[in-house]
Amino acid sequence: MNNIIYIGVNDRETDLFENQYKVPNGVSYNSYLIKDEKIAVMDTVDSKKTAEWLENLAKALDGKKPDYLVVSHLEPDHSGSIGEFMKAYPDTEIVGNAKTFAFLPQFCKLSPDTKTLTVKEGDELSLGNHTLKFLMAPMIHWPEVMFTYETTEKILFSADGFGKFGDLNTDEEWLDEARRYYFNIVGKYGVQVQAVLKKLSDYEINAIYPLHGTILNENLGFYVDKYNTWSSYAPEEKGIFIAYASIHGNTAKTAKELARILSEKTDDKITVADLSRSDISECVANAFRYDRIILASSTYDGGIFPCMEDFLSHLKAKNYQNRTAGIIENGTWAPMSGKLMKAYLESMKNIKICQNTVTLRSSMNDDTAEALEKLADEIVSS
Numbered sequence: 001m002n003n004i005i006y007i008g009v010n011d012r013e014t015d016l017f018e019n020q021y022k023v024p025n026g027v028s029y030n031s032y033l034i035k036d037e038k039i040a041v042m043d044t045v046d047s048k049k050t051a052e053w054l055e056n057l058a059k060a061l062d063g064k065k066p067d068y069l070v071v072s073h074l075e076p077d078h079s080g081s082i083g084e085f086m087k088a089y090p091d092t093e094i095v096g097n098a099k100t101f102a103f104l105p106q107f108c109k110l111s112p113d114t115k116t117l118t119v120k121e122g123d124e125l126s127l128g129n130h131t132l133k134f135l136m137a138p139m140i141h142w143p144e145v146m147f148t149y150e151t152t153e154k155i156l157f158s159a160d161g162f163g164k165f166g167d168l169n170t171d172e173e174w175l176d177e178a179r180r181y182y183f184n185i186v187g188k189y190g191v192q193v194q195a196v197l198k199k200l201s202d203y204e205i206n207a208i209y210p211l212h213g214t215i216l217n218e219n220l221g222f223y224v225d226k227y228n229t230w231s232s233y234a235p236e237e238k239g240i241f242i243a244y245a246s247i248h249g250n251t252a253k254t255a256k257e258l259a260r261i262l263s264e265k266t267d268d269k270i271t272v273a274d275l276s277r278s279d280i281s282e283c284v285a286n287a288f289r290y291d292r293i294i295l296a297s298s299t300y301d302g303g304i305f306p307c308m309e310d311f312l313s314h315l316k317a318k319n320y321q322n323r324t325a326g327i328i329e330n331g332t333w334a335p336m337s338g339k340l341m342k343a344y345l346e347s348m349k350n351i352k353i354c355q356n357t358v359t360l361r362s363s364m365n366d367d368t369a370e371a372l373e374k375l376a377d378e379i380v381s382s
């Protein structure tokens with residue numbers, strides 16, 4: 001049957017999604033048209049792409065008019081074309097929940113004659129052969145978010161859930177860019193994701209149609225398992241992520257020496273990142289990916305070197321938890337970064353901090369080698 005047509009757009013012009021996350025392969029704003037006795041448009045796109053999207057829509061409509069616009073998420077990358085859409089198709093009924101309609105006027109000014117249909121958990125809307133069932137998904141990752149389950153073809157329209165960076169012309173695996181997307185955008189809301197996954201377990205799903213990235217229509221257990229792992233804050237695999245913040249290179253050299261020592265003691269994956277140069281969203285994703293982390297930072301102005309402090313604040317904001325952490329600090333006259341990083345980690349949930357902190361006084365010496373050995377043994381055996 002599948003009269004569901006993709007009408008989304010690719011965006012290769014935006015360099016930073018949300019003005020903060022690099023998107024080297026662009027991003028897609030997905031939108032779908034369901035053509036049945038009644039016609040439903042599933043979400044609009046970012047205002048940067050309104051004209052192209054309206055063209056896609058008109059072509060797919062082929063002279064017909066839409067009956068419904070389902071708004072599953074109001075963030076501007078999806079709601080940015082609602083105003084222009086309603087000017088073009090003013091008789092369309094907008095479908096959303098109470099929160100959708102509470103926030104909608106904050107994003108666009110609509111005619112007072114605009115028709116709206118307010119739905120709540122479990123409500124159904126028949127289009128003919130297709131029926132839309134609305135499942136609320138609050139805080140994934142905004143309050144008004146709702147998923148839509150099409151009951152005939154068993155398709156889940158999952159809003160931002162199961163989305164990824166990279167436009168639809170990108171030939172890359174789903175996993176890395178979906179992980180980076182998940183932890184940086186949805187990561188704070190693991191509890192809410194778990195609640196929705198529990199709800200979805202009652203439904204047979206043949207395909208997932210997200211608002212970003214690839215449509216998923218096979219091996220769905222793989223994607224659901226990943227979301228279950230990520231949202232429960234469990235590590236995805238055994239490994240050690242070493243993140244360093246180094247002013248003149250001595251802390252960097254020490255972090256790399258620890259990586260070398262570790263590589264002789266374990267076959268687990270070891271990943272090293274220079275926080276001054278690495279994309280912070282990749283570092284956040286790696287911190288969640290592995291079960292252990294090493295933080296190595298110089299002291300700066302009596303505090304933590306800023307790129308490490310920035311990294312830690314991102315981790316805290318995303319509810320980083322359930323990991324083992326080791327610390328390397330550096331300071332010429334008053335090393336403070338270790339104490340301060342420890343305090344940061346202690347403010348997070350269930351972080352086991354290694355007893356063996358490595359303290360550098362400017363650069364590595366014979367004592368450092370012994371301290372690194374001890375930290376390496378502790379982190380390998382933890």
Ligand code: FEO
Pocket residue numbers: 073075077078141160211212
């Ligand atoms: Fe893709 Fe939360 O917007």
